[in-house]
Amino acid sequence: MRLQGHAGRIAALTVVGTAIVLPLVIFVLGPNMPPGHRTTGASSQVNDNTVLLVVMTPFTVFILAYLAYAIFAFRAAAGEELRDGPPIRGHMPSQIAWLVVTSAAVLFLAIFGTAELFASNGAGGGEGPKPIAKPSGPVLPVQVIGQQWEFTFRYPTYGGVETAELVLPVNRQIEFHVTSLDVIHSFWAYELGVKADANPGVDNVAYVKATKTGDFQIRCAELCGLWHGYMFDTGHVVDAAQFDTWIAGERKQFTPVEKYLPRYSVTYSPDPQVRAG
Amino acid sequence: MSMRVQKALATLLGIVVVGILAGIYVTSLTGGPTPYRVPVAAAAGGRSVNLTIQTVAAVGPKLAPNANWVSYLVREHGIWHRSTVWTLPANSLIHVTVYQFDGKSGLRNPFLAQARGLVGDAFTLNGKSLSTINPDDASHTFAIPQLGVLVPLAGVADDAENQCDVAPCPLSTAHNTITFTFRTGKKGHYRWQCFVPCAAGFYYGFGGPMQTIGYMDGFVNVV
Numbered sequence: 001m002r003l004q005g006h007a008g009r010i011a012a013l014t015v016v017g018t019a020i021v022l023p024l025v026i027f028v029l030g031p032n033m034p035p036g037h038r039t040t041g042a043s044s045q046v047n048d049n050t051v052l053l054v055v056m057t058p059f060t061v062f063i064l065a066y067l068a069y070a071i072f073a074f075r076a077a078a079g080e081e082l083r084d085g086p087p088i089r090g091h092m093p094s095q096i097a098w099l100v101v102t103s104a105a106v107l108f109l110a111i112f113g114t115a116e117l118f119a120s121n122g123a124g125g126g127e128g129p130k131p132i133a134k135p136s137g138p139v140l141p142v143q144v145i146g147q148q149w150e151f152t153f154r155y156p157t158y159g160g161v162e163t164a165e166l167v168l169p170v171n172r173q174i175e176f177h178v179t180s181l182d183v184i185h186s187f188w189a190y191e192l193g194v195k196a197d198a199n200p201g202v203d204n205v206a207y208v209k210a211t212k213t214g215d216f217q218i219r220c221a222e223l224c225g226l227w228h229g230y231m232f233d234t235g236h237v238v239d240a241a242q243f244d245t246w247i248a249g250e251r252k253q254f255t256p257v258e259k260y261l262p263r264y265s266v267t268y269s270p271d272p273q274v275r276a277g
Numbered sequence: 278m279s280m281r282v283q284k285a286l287a288t289l290l291g292i293v294v295v296g297i298l299a300g301i302y303v304t305s306l307t308g309g310p311t312p313y314r315v316p317v318a319a320a321a322g323g324r325s326v327n328l329t330i331q332t333v334a335a336v337g338p339k340l341a342p343n344a345n346w347v348s349y350l351v352r353e354h355g356i357w358h359r360s361t362v363w364t365l366p367a368n369s370l371i372h373v374t375v376y377q378f379d380g381k382s383g384l385r386n387p388f389l390a391q392a393r394g395l396v397g398d399a400f401t402l403n404g405k406s407l408s409t410i411n412p413d414d415a416s417h418t419f420a421i422p423q424l425g426v427l428v429p430l431a432g433v434a435d436d437a438e439n440q441c442d443v444a445p446c447p448l449s450t451a452h453n454t455i456t457f458t459f460r461t462g463k464k465g466h467y468r469w470q471c472f473v474p475c476a477a478g479f480y481y482g483f484g485g486p487m488q489t490i491g492y493m494d495g496f497v498n499v500v
Contacts, residue, residue, distance in 0.1 A: 147385065148481075150420075152388055152389075164425070181386055183481070183483075225483065226487070227494065230468045257388060257390055257391035260390060260411065261387050
C-alpha cells in the first residue's frame, strides 16, 4: 500500500513534469535545434532531433522525478542512520512495463529513423560509393577532395575544373563525392547539414539541396594532423546566375593548370605519395 | 611533520614538476622561437614590407636539433634564422623573395601548382613571370590558406651543379629565386604551410618537419 503511494506520486510528478516540458521542447527548443533550415536535409535533421527529444522527454522527466522523490522521501531520519531499510523485492508488473515501453520506444525510433533516412536522401550523411537513399531527378555532382590541410573542389559538369572555394547554386540537388588524397578527413558543411568522411581511395556520396542563399561553414571533423584545427573555410550558396558567372570565371582563371590535372575520377592515387619518403 | 603531510607535499611537488615539464614541452611544440617582426617601410600607396626566406633540403645541426629535416629559414638583419612565426602589418603589401635551394618532390594535388591570391595573379621564377608551374617540378609551396595565398616553388634540378650542402645556403650555390607580392588584409592569426609532401622518410611525406612548427609550417601574425 505504501509502495503504491510512492509510485502514484512519482507517476503524478512525471505526468505533470512532462506536460510542462513537452510544449517547450516542441515549440521552443525543437525549431531552434541545429543545423537549422538552410537545406532540405538540414530541416529534416531538425525535425528528427525534435522527434528524438519528444520521445526521450517523458523518460528523462521520469528519471529526474524518481531521483528527486527518492532523495526527499527515502532520506534517513535523524538518529536512524544505522538502521537498515526495508528489503528489496522484485515487482514483475513494473519490470514488464519498463521493458515494453522502452522496447516500443526503441523500435519506433529505429523504424522512424530508417524511414527518415530514405525520405531525406541520407539526411546529408555520407552513404559510401553506392548510396541507397538517392534523390529522384537530375543532380549536380561536386567532388570534395581532402588533403593535409585544405579542401578543394571539382565540378565534373564544368570540365572537371578544380577550385579552392565551394560555391553551390540554390535549389539544385547536389551530389557530393567526398574523397581524400592522403589521410582520413571529414567534410562537414555545418549549416548544410552535411557530414561525410573523406577516406583515401573511397568515393563517399552525400546529397544536399540548399533552399536559401548565404554563406556556410566548412570544417574538417576528423583529426588529421598539425593543422586540423585550421582546416576550415567558408562556402557560399548563390543563385543560378551568380553560380554560372563564378564557375565561368574559375574555368578561365585556372586554365593554365587544367592540363596538369588528372581526368576526373571518383578517387585518385597520386604518384607523389610513392615518391615522398 | 606527519607521514600523511609528507606524502601530500610529495604528491603536490610531483604534480607541479610534471606540469612544468608538460608546459615546456607544449611550448616547444607550438611556440618555437620568438616571432620575427618584419620591418615595415612606408611606400607609395600604403605600407609595405620585404620578407626574405629560403628553403633548404636539410637544415643542419647549427640551426635545429633535427639536422636532416627540410626547412624554411627567414633572413633577419642579414642573418638566416630558423623562425616560421612572422609578424606582419595589416592592410599592407608583402613583397616576398624566396631563395629555393631544395630539389623537386612533386605535388600530390596538381591543382596546387597554380598560384592564387597574389597581386597581379603571378609570381616570378628567376625573373620570368608565371602563374603556374609543372606540378612535378614543385619542391615546396608557400601557402596561407585563410588569406587565399598560394605560390608553388619550383625545385632545383637534380643534376644542377654546385648544390648546397649545409644550411643556411649561400646564394653562390644552385637555387631558384621566386618573388611575389600579396596583401595582408585585416588583423588576424593565420597559419601558413607547405603542401608538397616533402618530408622524406615520413609516412606520405607529411610527418616530421611537416607536422612541427618551425620547419615547413608556421604562423603569420597580422597586427
